[in-house]
Amino acid sequence: MRTLLGIAALMVSSPPTAGFHYPVSSARGNTRQRTFSAQSVASSYSTVSFSRMVLGMATWSNGQAIREYQDFLATGKSELDKEDDRPSVIVRSSNPASITPLTDAIFALGNGDDVVVTPNEALPVGKYPIYITVPPYELREFIQNLSDEWKARAEDFVFFSGTKFCGVVEPILRDFGMCRDTMSQVVVGFTLPPPGSGLGGVARMPEDMACNIGTDAYGEEKWAGETQSCGKWNGAVASRLDRNGIRCKSTFYREWRRAMWERALYDAVWNVVGAVREDETDHLQVATYFEMEASDMMWELVNGLRGGLAVTLIYGFEDRLFSFAEMRGKGEPCELRDEMFDHILNVFPGKSRMLWEYCNYAKDKKGLLQRSNVPPVPSELSELPSPTRQGNMRADGVI
Structure with a gap:
């Protein structure tokens, strides 16, 4: 899937000029290791029992997760409780300059009877x-x-995470004891149109960003970005x-x-x-032309999550993220904003050496x-290598 999408992207997108490029030799080494690991998983999977296969290889990270599922089974229900939408309260920033598109999006998705305060x-x-819907840099206050x-x-x-407007709010909520099972939270997987983007000067309606990226070994649909x-x-x-x-x-x-x-x-x-x-770059171009760098940085941060927060991402995350970028990343600019630094970048545990180099x-x-x-x-990493890259070939001739 990624290969076909990447070829299609090459046909419609021109490569941006690279400012610098992380050493490709290490990236290739990591790629071989990941391929070998995937093969190892596939070979060992054939030895698991039939009962485990029926469970879809469910993974329990700790005792808390097991207790949650046991408590759910004890209720005798076949699925999680779902309440209907109702007139709600939407909390926005008191500062007009800090009102984010999330406020308009949540109101637009309602029935017009919400109260904004x-x-x-x-x-x-x-x-x-x-x-x-206050921005994350105002959430602590x-x-x-x-x-x-x-x-x-x-x-x-109800708190929101994800996208360049919401970022990561877990560190703030954790400080106030709000990272718990009953606290309502949402990972945003829909567009947040800016004010004035629709007809009549109003914001466009939010649209679903979830991507169907095929089926798994059991014929179940796989989704990215939902x-x-x-x-x-x-x-x-x-x-x-x-x-x-909008899929939720x-x-x-x-x-x-x-x-x-x-x-x-x-x-x-x-x-x-x-x-x-050097040139303005969107998310699709990162997935197409700078895959090795993105992959290396992802794995560095994933290792930090596992060691620092005991968080293990669900298998296949790399394919989901690249597929999401290839299917939804065209025209989405790569941005670094000071006010979101502590909520998008400075949130990962561990040394994150490559992230801080960039x-x-x-x-x-x-x-x-x-x-x-x-x-x-x-100090020994203050001078970064800078071979440029044109399309799929670096300036030094290495493909």
Whole structure:
């Protein structure tokens, strides 16, 4: 699938000029290792029992995940509870300059009866989800300054992650004890049109970004970039999105968290790898022309997630992310914004050496991230190799 999409992309897209290129020798070595690992998994898979095959190779990361599933089975229900959409409250920033397209998108997906408030206003009486659409760089202050009335309704909050507007909010929520099973959270897998993008000066309706990337060994459809929700109001979220033709998967928190970090990986790697180029680069071009660099950086960050947060991404994440970029990345510019640095880039545990090398290059050579506190790279790596790349061939002749 990726090969065919890549060929199609080459036919319609011209290669951007590369600012620099990470050593390809190490990338090739990693590729061989990953191929070997995949073959090892395939060979060992044939020895598992039939009962495990029927379960679709379900993976349980820890005792908490097992308990969640056992508690669910104890209810006697065949699926997670799903509540219908209802008039809700949407919380936007008090600063007009900080209102994000997420606010308009959530309102547009409703029935026109939602109430939009700022954090200093009173909440209506009733039972309803409270969609928190303040930007991540205002979220900590928002939670710290909650009134008693708002604190009493904290279990009804719905938080968003993913895309260049929402980023990763887990570190903030964790500081306030809000990373728990019942807290409602959403990984955004739909477009967030800016104001004035539609007819009459209003924003266009959000559209689904989920991609069908084929079927697995059992004939089940595989999806990339889909919206996922968890927590108390996951059913209401799914109902609102489903009604508007947006695919939304309702799941348990532990599985949702893996999907959230997978999206975080995409937002960080694709924007960093593309932003350092001489020419403006979109996500499709990163997947087409800078695959090795993106892959190397992804695996470095994945190893950090596994060691630092005990998060193991679901098998096949690399194929899903590249497929998503190839199918949805055309025209999506690679951007690095100072206000989102601590919510898209500076969120991964571990040393993240390659990520910080690219960020320092962007700061020193491209004039980006000037207000961000980018961790310095080791002195021996301060001079990066810079062979340029044209199409699929580097300037030094290596294909």
